[in-house]
Every structure is written in structure tokens, then in C-alpha cells.
Amino acid sequence: AVVSTQSTGMHGEQDQVIPGNALVVDHKRSYKVLSRFGNNFLQRFEGSVISNPVLQGLTILDTPGVLSGEKQRISRGYDFTGVVQWFAERVDMIILLFDAHKLDISDEFQRVIEACKGNDTKIRIVLNKADKVTNQQLMRVYGALMWSLGKVLNTPEVARVYIGSFWDQPYQNDDNRKLFEAEEEDLFKDIQQVPRGAIIRKLNDLIKRSRLAKTHAYIISHLKNEMPAVFGKDAKQKQLIANLPAIFEQIQRATGLPAGDFPKIDDFADILRDCDFSTFKKLNLPMIEALDKMISTELPRLMSQVPQDQEVAHEDYMQSVRKRDGGALYDKNETPFGLGTTLDILNAPIPVADYQYEFEQLGPDSEGKITGTQAKAPMQDSKLPNTTLKRIWTLGDVDKDGRLDIQEFCIVKQLIKLKLDGHELPLEVPKLWMEGLEDRYRR
Numbered sequence: 160a161v162v163s164t165q166s167t168g169m170h171g172e173q174d175q176v177i178p179g180n181a182l183v184v185d186h187k188r189s190y191k192v193l194s195r196f197g198n199n200f201l202q203r204f205e206g207s208v209i210s211n212p213v214l215q216g217l218t219i220l221d222t223p224g225v226l227s228g229e230k231q232r233i234s235r236g237y238d239f240t241g242v243v244q245w246f247a248e249r250v251d252m253i254i255l256l257f258d259a260h261k262l263d264i265s266d267e268f269q270r271v272i273e274a275c276k277g278n279d280t281k282i283r284i285v286l287n288k289a290d291k292v293t294n295q296q297l298m299r300v301y302g303a304l305m306w307s308l309g310k311v312l313n314t315p316e317v318a319r320v321y322i323g324s325f326w327d328q329p330y331q332n333d334d335n336r337k338l339f340e341a342e343e344e345d346l347f348k349d350i351q352q353v354p355r356g357a358i359i360r361k362l363n364d365l366i367k368r369s370r371l372a373k374t375h376a377y378i379i380s381h382l383k384n385e386m387p388a389v390f391g392k393d394a395k396q397k398q399l400i401a402n403l404p405a406i407f408e409q410i411q412r413a414t415g416l417p418a419g420d421f422p423k424i425d426d427f428a429d430i431l432r433d434c435d436f437s438t439f440k441k442l443n444l445p446m447i448e449a450l451d452k453m454i455s456t457e458l459p460r461l462m463s464q465v466p467q468d469q470e471v472a473h474e475d476y477m478q479s480v481r482k483r484d485g486g487a488l489y490d491k492n493e494t495p496f497g498l499g500t501t502l503d504i505l506n507a508p509i510p511v512a513d514y515q516y517e518f519e520q521l522g523p524d525s526e527g528k529i530t531g532t533q534a535k536a537p538m539q540d541s542k543l544p545n546t547t548l549k550r551i552w553t554l555g556d557v558d559k560d561g562r563l564d565i566q567e568f569c570i571v572k573q574l575i576k577l578k579l580d581g582h583e584l585p586l587e588v589p590k591l592w593m594e595g596l597e598d599r600y601r602r
């Protein structure tokens with residue numbers, strides 16, 4: 160779906176939506192620079208503040224849907240690619256989402272991917288809605304996706320692709336259920352590590368920017384030295400811009416700077432055309448020496464102090480996430496499904512008789528209970544994703560003993576029915592379902 164708003168999800172004590180113009184003047188946020196993209200962008204940019212422990216360690220940015228087909232002719236009214244590039248340089252992870260039944264890479268999507276270049280290690284590919292195709296079709300879709308991406312990304316390294324159906328509705332084709340669940344678990348683990356590695360990534364970006372700044376200083380100094388003192392400045396400046404490839408090669412040979420630290424020639428030339436080279440500064444060797452010392456000595460010493468502090472900070476963050484039992488970023492091991500709306504059905508007593516026969520067929524033990532292994536198969540018959548079944552198990556296992564009696568089994572079946580009818584799960588078991596059971600389950 161194509162949406163017109165670019166929004167960011169942030170943590171806060173009270174839920175609220177902050178418009179873009181207000182967001183960029185908020186000194187507590189880091190979006191002030193975005194004001195340069197103009198009012199048309201800011202009218203479509205907003206921040207959603209949510210009281211959720213997951214967002215204490217993460218800020219999630221949701222971009223508008225990429226235009227395709229005839230819609231590409233519609234102007235967004237702002238530099239969409241430029242905005243994407245600005246965020247790509249600052250985020251810790253970039254997720255490119257593809258639908259299994261729609262792999263076309265439109266012209267705008269290609270520009271978006273190209274804007275992310277230089278941040279290849281941050282990119283993750285998600286092949287979504289894979290339950291809508293068969294096993295054979297999925298193999299062809301995956302191959303077609305990698306072929307299409309290979310032409311755009313233009314890198315020998317293969318990007319990590321996560322395959323699945325990332326929503327909480329029943330699978331249309333559950334032949335690949337185990338694959339989808341393993342991929343989903345890997346993706347959430349990958350996301351879970353983002354706060355943990357944030358400090359290292361910031362230091363890495365600091366080193367990267369320091370190296371680029373050093374190269375930039377040598378280029379500017381060279382251009383300054385080549386300028387005439389009085390006459391012919393404009394002609395000389397145009398000549399230097401035209402000879403940038405040779406100048407870069409000359410600086411590289413003289414200084415030993417890596418070719419990868421030099422800017423893109425076309426982009427750099429466009430910027431230089433609006434500059435007056437005579438105003439450039441000459442190379443400050445003491446500052447270059449101080450920069451080299453920082454890169455070779457100070458930053459490695461700082462990085463050696465990071466792991467222990469980072470581990471403590473990550474554990475504090477995960478403790479807060481653990482309060483949300485069954486949350487996607489927290490694996491709850493007690494369930495048999497892996498690591499980790501007011502409706503009529505919620506306002507009616509549990510129909511125990513409807514599920515009595517099915518429960519007895521599962522072979523309850525002498526205490527009248529079935530294990531998680533016994534309950535797993537009939538629950539998976541619903542074709543609901545395991546992330547949803549985890550939540551249902553967590554709610555249904557009222558006494559938290561890892562087993563279900565007939566009442567708990569009925570609660571589970573009712574929750575499954577509720578979800579299959581297209582409704583959201585309640586945050587807790589309805590009190591009406593618990594009547595007569597409170598004393599029994601009170602811990």
C-alpha cells in the first residue's frame with residue numbers, strides 16, 4: 160500500500176503524535192537538520208510517541224510506500240531520495256520489504272536502494288507474504304529477487320534475505336511453516352541486537368567520518384594550492400573540476416590514502432561548481448597529526464572499554480522488554496511454541512462441552528492435564544503463526560505450570576477462534592472466563 164506519511168516511532172510516557180514542524184524544533188530530538196527538506200516534507204513527517212519498553216532502546220522509522228507504475232508520475236513535492244539518504248547514513252539497520260507476489264523494482268525504489276549505498280552492512284532484505292505461494296513458486300520468487308537486487312545493489316556480497324509472512328493472520332499455505340518460523344526468529348534476534356551494538360556502530364561511524372574528513376582536507380588543500388594568485392581564477396577552477404579524476408589519483412599516490420575514502424567525482428564536482436577555491440584553507444598538518452593519533456590510539460582505547468558497559472546497558476533494556484510477555488523481541492521459553500475489542504465471545508461463559516471430546520482425545524494425565532507437546536499440534540491446526548500461538552499459550556496457561564486442564568484448554572481454543580474471526584487478542588483472560596477458577600489458580 161502507498162502511504163503519504165513518513166513517521167518515526169519513539170518512546171515516551173504518554174502516547175501522542177508530534178507533527179513534523181514541531182518535531183524539528185524539539186531540542187530533545189535529533190531531527191533539526193531535516194528542516195532543510197522544506198515544508199512539503201515536514202507536513203508529511205510525524206513522530207509517534209508510544210509508552211512501550213521496546214522503544215526505550217529502539218526508534219523505528221516507517222517510510223511511505225514506494226510509488227510504482229503510473230503513480231511514479233506523481234511528484235511527492237520534496238526530495239524523497241535525499242530524505243532516505245539522510246536517514247540511511249544515521250540508522251543502525253535498513254529493512255527493504257518485498258512482497259512475494261510483487262517483486263518489481265520501480266524506478267523510485269531503485270533510486271531509494273541506490274541512496275542506501277555505502278551502508279550495505281546495515282541492509283536486510285525481507286521477502287514478505289511468502290505463504291501466498293507454493294514451495295516451487297517460492298524458489299523461483301527467491302531466485303528472481305536475488306537477480307533483481309544484484310543489478311541494483313551491484314555488490315558481490317549477497318544481502319541477507321529473511322523469508323516469511325510477517326503478520327499474525329493464518330498462513331494461506333503452511334507447507335513452509337518451519338522455514339517461516341526460523342526466519343522470523345532470526346530476524347527478531349537481528350533486530351534485538353541493534354541496541355546492543357549501537358555504541359560500537361557509533362564509534363565505527365566516527366572513525367569513518369574521520370577518515371573521510373582527512374581525505375577531504377587533502378583535496379581542498381590541493382585545490383587551494385593550484386589556484387592562481389590574481390588572474391584567471393574562474394578558468395583555472397573549471398579546469399580543476401574537469402580534471403578531478405587525475406587530481407584524486409595524484410593525491411592518492413602522494414599520501415597513500417585509500418581510493419575508497421575519496422568522494423564520488425560527479426557529486427563532488429557539482430558541489431565545487433558553487434564554491435570559490437580561493438577561500439579554501441591550506442592543510443593544517445598539526446590537526447592532521449592529531450586526527451591520525453585519535454584514529455590509531457584514542458579510539459581503539461575507547462573501544463576496549465565498550466563491551467562491558469554495553470553488556471550492562473543491553474541487559475537493562477532487555478529486562479524492560481521482558482515485562483511484555485510474549486512480545487516479538489522477547490522469546491519466552493515456557494511455551495511449547497519456541498523461544499519465548501470487546502466482543503460477544505469475550506462476554507460469554509466458556510463452552511466447555513464444545514471442547515470436552517477433543518480434550519479427552521489428546522489423552523490427559525491422571526491430574527486431568529495435557530502437556531505442551533500434546534497441545535501443540537491441535538493449536539497449529541489453526542495455521543496461525545507461532546508468534547500468535549505463543550501469546551495464546553501464555554494467556555491460556557493460567558497457572559503457569561506448562562500444562563493445560565480442560566478449562567485452560569477451552570480458553571486457548573476460544574482465543575484461537577477469536578483470532579481466526581479477525582479480532583485482536585485481549586491483554587488478559589476475560590474475568591467471565593475465570594469465574595470459579597480464581598481460587599484454584601491464585602498463586
